[in-house]
Amino acid sequence: MLVVKLGGSNGLDLDAPCRDIAALVREGAEVVLVHGGSREVDRISAALGKPPRYVTTPSGFQSRYPDRETMEIFAMVVAGRINKLVVERLQGHGVNALGISGIDGRLLMGKRKGVIIAMENGKKRVLRGDYGGTLTGVNASLLKLLVEGGYVPVIAPLALGAEGVALNVDADRAAAAVAAALGASTLLILTNVPGLLRDPADPSTLIPRVPRERARDYLERYARGRMKKKLLGALEALEAGVERVIIADGRVERPVFSALEGRGTVIWGEGGP
């Protein structure tokens, strides 16, 4: 089982990975996709007169801060626009893709953050009314039902909170949780950089292999911004038994095959080479 996180929400970015995935599926591979869509959410939120709000947590993570209205726009764009564009593209390549979000069939269960602590001008500030969530569970049996039925699940990053409300969750962490729940052999996170870089400003400083036992150390030393969540997700997936995590460039030709052939940053789990 291969879990792929599609990065980049520009329509043009979708075709190359979808073509690779179609080739893999034709060869009999079992694939589950997870996608984000932040840039597109921001674009449409702004067009609707409701620009997104981001906050930085005290530990340095960038986080979306959604109120109910922003959450509804997020759901609309990721589960309606991005999800259906990916499904349509895969169907065009002959793959029987089936798009669902985390609230469908209780696929992803989450816990509402409720209150988040943000850093503003160096000071901590408590923000309320947040519809962001952290994942608490994955309905692996639903994914297995679909995969065994011949469908390729395409997952939009929402989760269902305990009170039955939809929550916005991080797509990288969602992909990691899905890979962990399915016992996937590989989690491939496609992004818009070549992988983990020693110097984020210099693509030639790619770190091709992260030693498993030093992964947390690498996270703290080299990961900046959204790369932190990718590495955090990677660690969670490896701890749950996923064999390897690859963080690779989604903008190249044959992005999925390149990554599986060794491009990007690879982190092997226990028992890896």
Place this chain on the structure above:
Amino acid sequence: MLVVKLGGSNGLDLDAPCRDIAALVREGAEVVLVHGGSREVDRISAALGKPPRYVTTPSGFQSRYPDRETMEIFAMVVAGRINKLVVERLQGHGVNALGISGIDGRLLMGKRKGVIIAMENGKKRVLRGDYGGTLTGVNASLLKLLVEGGYVPVIAPLALGAEGVALNVDADRAAAAVAAALGASTLLILTNVPGLLRDPADPSTLIPRVPRERARDYLERYARGRMKKKLLGALEALEAGVERVIIADGRVERPVFSALEGRGTVIWGEGGP
């Protein structure tokens, strides 16, 4: 099996039918939902600076005329916004709803209209580049897989064209096709009028029963605007073996139970009372 078409896309309209459906599901009923969302699509299209275009066909049907951009907005709103609001509401009532659109898992297959003939100022005009479609098939085995798995499918009215492109289809016709493909006992179409009216301007002229053999005659005599498609779908469903079709008011308290108890317009199929 009960197929319910939810009418009205106002968030507030959703709760009463969802509560009824939750009660039915608790009692063991198998339910599949189909929804539209035109009003909401129009609202958001306008907010995004891309107001919708409608045309009237020579036979008097009102039809959306979507170019690719409008089609993408339609997909976003029906499959992302409306679909997930319905799923969230049902989940809040304890129903394990699972929302998909017609392009997911090739649930609804369609044929692109391609060219449509519109009446403009009494003259026929040929319009091209249309992403509207008519239904050609339903993947009933996907719906059965989900229902047998314990999920309540909630369907957004898209269909997949032969070339793998998403098409906008009419939700009433989609609900009828789903009911027909599943061999449902009842198709319930909730709408914003009490049912089929002798005089569309006077709610007291409700036609409570339409004799099966005169249904086409009633369609031509009494149905106006969108009611035509509801009746056309009803006839198709009855011809395919659905036992009864009910067209009823979705704005009342307990709208699903009221309709099942006999309110609205009922059309029985062959072998009906």
